Amino acid sequence: MDGDDRAGGLTRRRRWPWVVLVLAVVVAVVVAVLFLANDREPEAAPQPADPEVVTLPVPTPTIDPIDVEPGTRFFESLPRTVLEYALTESTADQAAVASGAVEAYRLVLGDGGTTEVVVLASQWRDADAAGAAFDELLAAEAAAAGIPVDQVGTPTGSADDAAAGEQTQDPAAPTEEPTEPAAPTEPTLEQGPVEVDGTQVGRYLLVTRPDGSGTVHWTNGTALLRLDGPATAVRDVYAAFPL
Template identity: 35%
Template sequence: MSQSPGGSTTGRSATPARTRGSTGAPAGPPRRPADAVGASDRRHSRPSSAAVYRRRRLVVLVGMVLVVGLVAALVAWVWPGFARSDAAADPAPTVTVTADAPTPTLEPAARTGTTAFALALPDTVLDLVLRSDSATDAWTAARALEAYELVYADGEGADATTVTVVAGQWPTTAEAEAAAADLVAAAGEPTDSGDVEVGGEVAGTYAVSPAADGQATVTWRNGTAVLQASGPADAVADVYEAYPL
């Protein structure tokens, strides 16, 4: 502070001078920088949340379609490869047509045997019908307990197909086996033979012995029973397959 020549004190203003800009104009509030030349204003172009959701869902859907297509291609061309030309095609199913069993056209003859074994012998076999039934002593010498001769035919007269069956019962399986072996030997050299199975278990054996004029004899054993069918070769084969004993 300085004194004036008159003794009074003259003070300088304490207020600082206003700051000026480089041009001399007073400084104002800071200005927001302008966007770069050629750049678009992105501050107000942000998509809505619904549009973002739809876009994400579309991306997920396209991805799932691609995955499914890839899996289908692998299955078709890699494993199991059913679309490859070298893949083996499944075999066509086999259709089996079974013909109806032939039915008899005659009435069976009256039975003469009364034992359980005699009554177990059938009245009909396929289309063959019992025409006569009588006891026989043909196998008595072979120690058979009982034996019966049954004649089956598919009609009447000389033109009918006729098969004769002799059936006998033995006391033991061993005796029946020995008797069957003797009957096979007497019928001639068999062209076919094998086991007789009942319920999946072997119950005896069979043998097919051919004869002259297309005839044949089939001899088989089932436990203690021995049976022998004679007649046309094809007919006796069918009788053996269908006979219940």
């Protein structure tokens, strides 16, 4: 019995080195796997896809333009449709002719609903005459708005005025919450050049009124044109007008 016990104990003692060796190998493998996993470069984050550009379709009229008799080359150059608006009325503008225009017309463009844009289009003997007529309209619009002509299109106030206001403010005074700007009570005027293919061919004047109406005057060579209607509609029609 003693001999068997000693033999069994010897066998168990001989197994321990192998067990330790196996455990060491397992630990080494685990450490290697963890090291390789941590050492692996992180996968690059997927690049966001480029935003898709959505182009809205250009509005088109829901009504047909009225038929008009053929006219001069200038009259035929005036559009019968612009965006969702179609010609509903066409008459001669005798007042513009009396003021010196060679020919002039009054067109009404409607959307088939309640929105209308009135076009006054006149042809002058040369670009200087059209420019002089534009200057008269500019002076009249500026006077109606109470703005000096040489300040039309310039912002009110300046950076120097704003800086002076910041310097005189008491730092210890409580900060006031920003307030919404008051609705304009007078017409606002904006002017600038009219360009075709990078070349200036005239000037424009945009008038926006507190009641939501608007007017655009502009020249293009010997032509002087005017749009009247809702301010948003006038802007859109002016931007799309082919003349």
